Amino acid sequence: MAAGAMSLAAAGLDSVEFPWLAMAAWILVVAAVDLYPVSLPRGGFVTVSPAFDYAAIVVFGPAVTAWIEFISTIVVRGLIKRSPWRRTAFNAALFAATVFVSGLVYVKAGGSVGSISLPQSIFPLTLCGITFFAVNSGAVSLAIGLSEGVNPWRVWRLNYLWTAVHLAVLLSLGALMAVVYIYAGFWGLILFAIPLVFARHAFRLYSDTKRELYDFIKAMSDIIEEVDVYTREHSQRVADYAVSLARAMKLSEKEVQSLEYAALVHDLGKIAWSTRGALTKKGELSEEERREMLGHPRTGANIMIRVRALHRASQIVRYHHERPDGKGYPLGLPGDEVPLSALILNVADAFDAMTSDRPYRPALSDKQALEELRRNSGTQFDGKVVECLMTLHEQGKLRNATSAAESVNWAHTGW
Helix, strand or coil: CHHHHHHHHHHHCCCCCCCHHHHHHHHHHHHHHHCCCEECCCCCEEECCHHHHHHHHHHHCHHHHHHHHHHHHHHHHHHHCCCCHHHHHHHHHHHHHHHHHHHHHHHHCCCCCCCCCCCCCHHHHHHHHHHHHHHHHHHHHHHHHHHHCCCHHHHHHHHCHHHHHHHHHHHHHHHHHHHHHHHHCHHHHHHHHHHHHHHHHHHHHHHHHHHHHHHHHHHHHHHHHHHCHHHCCHHHHHHHHHHHHHHHCCCCHHHHHHHHHHHHCCCHHHHCHHHHHHHCCCCCCCHHHHHHHHCHHHHHHHHHCCCHHHHHHHHHHHHCCCCCCCCCCCCCCCHHHCCHHHHHHHHHHHHHHHCCCECCECCCCHHHHHHHHHHCECCCECHHHHHHHHHHHHCCCHHHCCCCCCCCCCCEEEC
């Protein structure tokens, strides 16, 4: 907030003459775009207005653009949406600071105000975009992390890391918008606003689709647990353990997401009619029942693979009972051919199974389960995964995993 105030103060002292009429028109357009943000699952929101910010920096310079963002945010977040004053002030100051700092970078790198020439302007525009992305996403991640008690670095990776690929798109749109405005004036800006509104709508649909995929997987997980009452909430706990392990072992967020999906439905194959009786049987399984149960990873994976978005997760389910020593099932693959995500799921599943009550035995203590994992490390369970789980348990972090959430964002982010 202090940085935003300093930016506005510097902008106010700027020798640039404020084009009041054009500035007012730009504020109206930016405010209209910002009225309908797309919410992020890990907190915060995004809009498509960075294209207007880049264009305004080129057309008006950093000073005017900082005031455009500050005023439009106060109008939208404070007066229209009635957001808490603290958040409104934070977002207004953040957006002003973001565009002012990135605008200064643009000017210092050789970018001109009031005109644009290609390819000379590509380099300063690129530096401007990188600065915009770093300042904006970094500050919002920090604010969300501090307010919710979540690691800001995790928030940034979940919500913003992959969005860097959109940088070139937004930069090119901003540059093109600047050219159109310089030669066509306000009406050129209006013409550009229309496709961006539709782009925002398409983006929201994409975001909703990603969210609905997660909801669909959770619904399938609930169905599995309705079939087997002894594993109630088992899938969610396994997913939490697996996500915690995956992040500790530095898997990418894309892999973490696929692993969470797989963990939530890793027992999907057990709902087949042939295995239902074995799920609640208190005595030993017959050979036929045992054979049917051993096939559940393949059955579950064959169901999941029908959904294109779950192809990667289906392979994790298929291999999650394979072992490092090659004695797992259903394929008996050697450990070096089993994906790390599947080995992680194997350990997470085993730990929760051992520490939960089952029809044939009471739950083990955490200490007993960890000892069993250690005893079979390198044979039944991957040694590095077991070591990681024990470390997390000692640190008290194993039971505090944060579920992965779909990362949906464009570039203009707020809290």
